[in-house]
Amino acid sequence: NAGVTQTPKFQVLKTGQSMTLQCAQDMNHEYMSWYRQDPGMGLRLIHYSVGAGITDQGEVPNGYNVSRSTTEDFPLRLLSAAPSQTSVYFCASSRPAGYSYEQYFGPGTRLTVT
Amino acid sequence: AQTVTQSQPEMSVQEAETVTLSCTYDTSESDYYLFWYKQPPSRQMILVIRQEAYKQQNATENRFSVNFQKAAKSFSLKISDSQLGDAAMYFCASKGYGGSQGNLIFGKGTKLSVKP
Numbered sequence: 001n002a003g004v005t006q007t008p009k010f011q012v013l014k015t016g017q018s019m020t021l022q023c024a025q026d027m028n029h030e031y032m033s034w035y036r037q038d039p040g041m042g043l044r045l046i047h048y049s050v051g052a053g054i055t056d057q058g059e060v061p062n063g064y065n066v067s068r069s070t071t072e073d074f075p076l077r078l079l080s081a082a083p084s085q086t087s088v089y090f091c092a093s094s095r096p097a098g099y100s101y102e103q104y105f106g107p108g109t110r111l112t113v114t
Numbered sequence: 115a116q117t118v119t120q121s122q123p124e125m126s127v128q129e130a131e132t133v134t135l136s137c138t139y140d141t142s143e144s145d146y147y148l149f150w151y152k153q154p155p156s157r158q159m160i161l162v163i164r165q166e167a168y169k170q171q172n173a174t175e176n177r178f179s180v181n182f183q184k185a186a187k188s189f190s191l192k193i194s195d196s197q198l199g200d201a202a203m204y205f206c207a208s209k210g211y212g213g214s215q216g217n218l219i220f221g222k223g224t225k226l227s228v229k230p
Contacts, residue, residue: 033217033218035218035220040123040222041222042118042205042220042221042222042223043159043205043218043220044220045217045218045219048217058217088157090159092159092218102149102161102164103218105158105159107156107157107158108157108158110157
């Protein structure tokens, strides 16, 4: 049982490049989400999904795209990287939304955009 | 909309002593949940303790306990017998019930240092 896995762990992009951050979970969780963590800002929600085929925007969705074709995977796409997207990105999963179940977090991806 | 405020950017405690981290929140939800997460230098987010708002009894997990004051919308974390391994960022978070309210709303964090 690997829990929530994220790849890559580190990435450097040039402004304008695109890339996909991968996230997978093997706990059969319906609920998955992406957060970004900036210094002094805590974690902020980018996008989330309550099940395969269903996604919605969070607090800071601009510049990011998501899809959820399977229960296990929830990739985050940066369409055209900007320096403001330099951050640490966390993927999380939990049992269905609306319950008190904790969110399990992946190890994070540190992204630098130059 | 839910908000979470941690007013202490940094705290320090002597090893074996007790420290309390503060958190206040605001929500219009009648049913919600509160969490404390620990983030050590490894970056991994680790759940420390959870509190269900409908339960009046304060949650405890070994050396960690909370003081939940629902009317005051306060949710502080007490760490007893502090250990060097407790040094980390601590985030308070709230979570509503259902749909977008099921997401975690985080405070900005408190950096805890433990002195030997």
